[in-house]
Amino acid sequence: MISSTEEHDMGSNERAFNFSAGPGALPEEVLRQARDELLNRGGCGVSVAEMSHRGEHFIAIAEQAERDLRDLLAIPADHAVLFLQGGGSQQFAQVPLNLLPEGGCADYIDTGFWSVRAIEEARRYGRINIAASSHDDGYRHIPRQARWRLSASSAYVHYTANETIDGLEFDWIPEVGDTPLVADFSANILSRPLDVSRFALIYAGAQKNIGPSGLAVVIVRKDLLGRARRCCPTMLDYRIAAGHGSMYNTPPTFAWYLAGLIFRWLKAQGGLTAIAEINRRKQKRLYDTIDASGLYVNRVEAKDRSWMNVPFRLVDDRLDEAFLAGAEVRGLLYLKGHRATGGMRASLYNAVSEAAVDALVAYMTEFERERG
Amino acid sequence: MISSTEEHDMGSNERAFNFSAGPGALPEEVLRQARDELLNRGGCGVSVAEMSHRGEHFIAIAEQAERDLRDLLAIPADHAVLFLQGGGSQQFAQVPLNLLPEGGCADYIDTGFWSVRAIEEARRYGRINIAASSHDDGYRHIPRQARWRLSASSAYVHYTANETIDGLEFDWIPEVGDTPLVADFSANILSRPLDVSRFALIYAGAQKNIGPSGLAVVIVRKDLLGRARRCCPTMLDYRIAAGHGSMYNTPPTFAWYLAGLIFRWLKAQGGLTAIAEINRRKQKRLYDTIDASGLYVNRVEAKDRSWMNVPFRLVDDRLDEAFLAGAEVRGLLYLKGHRATGGMRASLYNAVSEAAVDALVAYMTEFERERG
Missing domain, CATH: 3.40.640.10 (Type I PLP-dependent aspartate aminotransferase-like (Major domain))
Structure with a gap:
């Protein structure tokens, strides 16, 4: 978990909040298991x-x-x-x-x-x-x-x-x-x-x-x-x-x-019904933040918005670089939008935690207050 | 390194000698590096x-x-x-x-x-x-x-x-x-x-x-x-x-x-000239063992033999199962030949060490002495 707002090198054990559109975040528990058996799976002597x-x-x-x-x-x-x-x-x-x-x-x-x-x-x-x-x-x-x-x-x-x-x-x-x-x-x-x-x-x-x-x-x-x-x-x-x-x-x-x-x-995690509830909360928190702001915009009709990929723009795109730089300092990675569209995009796949979304919306709110 | 000749579970840190035709052995140093940075590559916070x-x-x-x-x-x-x-x-x-x-x-x-x-x-x-x-x-x-x-x-x-x-x-x-x-x-x-x-x-x-x-x-x-x-x-x-x-x-x-x-x-390792010398020694040791034996046979003309994949048969194929079982006990894995051909096959890719080949020929010699 990353809370510092100062620029710092990420230590070898710190994990960032990863909003990449793909390849995207993987569950930390899965990576830990893969790591622990990378040289020897289940005692069979090979990876x-x-x-x-x-x-x-x-x-x-x-x-x-x-x-x-x-x-x-x-x-x-x-x-x-x-x-x-x-x-x-x-x-x-x-x-x-x-x-x-x-x-x-x-x-x-x-x-x-x-x-x-x-x-x-x-x-x-x-x-x-x-x-x-x-x-x-x-x-x-x-x-x-x-x-x-x-x-x-x-x-x-x-x-x-x-x-x-x-x-x-x-x-x-x-x-x-x-x-x-x-x-x-x-x-x-x-x-x-x-x-x-x-x-x-x-x-x-x-x-x-x-x-x-x-x-x-x-x-x-x-x-x-x-x-x-x-x-x-x-x-x-x-x-x-x-x-x-x-x-x-x-x-x-x-x-x-x-x-x-x-x-x-x-x-x-409880299967897809349970994960859907988490995903519902994650996207709602982010879209609510966007819609309540004067700085961030998503123009997709509300009923057709993706739960997984949330593209948004800053109304003043001269702030894009500062937004991305500040995000990176906080370990909020891969928020830059696709080359074809510009702007920002936060992908909220299953492995992206609610804590990651909380950190993102906190940063977005802070950034708007300071720079918006 | 596996030296016991008694049957045993392979501990979580022991590595077998892997003769798989593919996916094949990977260098242990490479797997160690991949393991060490599996959750966080070079301090960038993600795998x-x-x-x-x-x-x-x-x-x-x-x-x-x-x-x-x-x-x-x-x-x-x-x-x-x-x-x-x-x-x-x-x-x-x-x-x-x-x-x-x-x-x-x-x-x-x-x-x-x-x-x-x-x-x-x-x-x-x-x-x-x-x-x-x-x-x-x-x-x-x-x-x-x-x-x-x-x-x-x-x-x-x-x-x-x-x-x-x-x-x-x-x-x-x-x-x-x-x-x-x-x-x-x-x-x-x-x-x-x-x-x-x-x-x-x-x-x-x-x-x-x-x-x-x-x-x-x-x-x-x-x-x-x-x-x-x-x-x-x-x-x-x-x-x-x-x-x-x-x-x-x-x-x-x-x-x-x-x-x-x-x-x-x-x-x-010194690039391909160096690795070729190692590969030359590995295959020579195995083909020499096969050719000197009365139990193992490889019928490919000597000048056309593969350095990487060495198929061989036991002249009495009723010994196949015992050969494979004994190999497994010694951590010599994936020696069973392709479904299309039967028999045995030892693949000697770059990541297969000379120690692995030594262990294999020692086992083959011992097996022939005892069962051949």
Whole structure:
């Protein structure tokens, strides 16, 4: 815990308050366990990072991680869970390569930076219908479903459940009838309960709420496997990954292990219902501080604001540098906004404690009083 | 160091002798450093696994890793170094997707299990000419270049510099004139000096001599960038990766960091000339033990034997279980051969010490005396 307001080197045992958008904060308990067994996992004489992925020790780690994730999200048995590589960005290609037939059409909802990335990549593989977009108001809201224009013969409907840069989040699941529903949950998976049975496919880069970067989790209905296009690399074919327990080749073992530790940690916190209550309080405290201030601004419509990523601006952007410098002195790190938007962004992933948010709002209030 | 011949639980500080084919042994010094800074890297208050990849701390780590790798291998300035995901298997698709034009042809050399994997994947993208193969003798040798039948208009020539399962290794670089030379160095990169300037492209999954799994290093001549096919996912386009310093999206930061620590460790060992001398001694000791025995057999032609992966069989395979059980008691781990071949395999990557090889040959000698 950092309380000094004087500039100081951070000692080797002090931990900062980490608001990074990803790779993001990891729970300190998880890092401690990983540290304590980094040279020798459970008396087996090697690090998890040195284990054959085909050996009994790693297989046990991998299977436990999947079981715990299934428990946390109540994933139905007819969905496969895949531990892959390439992050969300590789899924932008992998989804159409597996689910969009040659000459087919898919519906996409455009709610910001990451939606656009997904749409641009999908366009390389077929006709993409933008069924709804909030581009024209600068991505300050999520289009209500009543205004969506879904196409008649869509292979799937894709949306971005959380826009990490624009700061929007769906707190509802679209109703799309029998059309497969596909969603990018990179930043908000495991932040609150989710009815996975409503989805044909969910994907998430790990480096926000699951674990370190270099891992992506895909949850896909098994009846959708086996439809990959001829040009789809074997490594990107969901059926191959599912058929080999995500071990067609060597998986990212250490990242998978850390993810498993985080799933355990989440269960120990009380699961997703408990973590959602904490996350609700965290975001409310920060948005309330922003809305009550004359210095900080977030322009996203209140009902569509992300719990995980809170972008905000200082009304006088000449104060940006001073704000960031003062934050760093207090061990409040990675508050600088994305290059595409400027301003500030505080990411409030599961591993960001309420104490971290308290420290941030205290600093913001103090900064406004002194400089605002 | 483990000397007891009695069965015992390995204490939390004892390290086994790890002969895993990959993920393989990592240097203990590297693991110690990673452990000591796992919660707080260099006083910056966060773990490397929690750092934004766009922040100054991680950028410094990433750039240092590339510099050290360039130093170790004397990589020419006209080659880009990429830190990617998906392992060697993803490269089996990525190479033709980037270098094989529609309707084009490429030459492949077939020397074993991994060559075949590369060939099968490449066949999905064009005409593949098997310019040479040792399939007919059960992959017991590497075809001499004089017998290769290269095609006249090949987009590139691909070979597998080390066959991790079959236990073969090229100790020479093929001469292919102006045709781009492409090689899979997954298991033997950094095990001895290499003239990178002879290659158009080298790729290597990290989990043998570079670091943990979940990372792949690609070294590619810059004039070959920008040729990706239309159907190539953006994430698999070398030009995109090179243009973004391997950060088109979030890279596997922790794996990249560990790789950087290993590059430093290699430099501290005296670089590749020094490590090659150690590797030469290690493999000689093991092959000499095998060849002098009446119990152990390796059938690869002596000049083509891999320094990194030594497969061997017991002439009486009913002794396999007893051999493996006795090895485990002595902390000699992961000696079981690949599922595809059975028997045994000892991998002697850079991080496997001479002491480990001494312990292995002592055990093999003792086992033969008692049970052979």
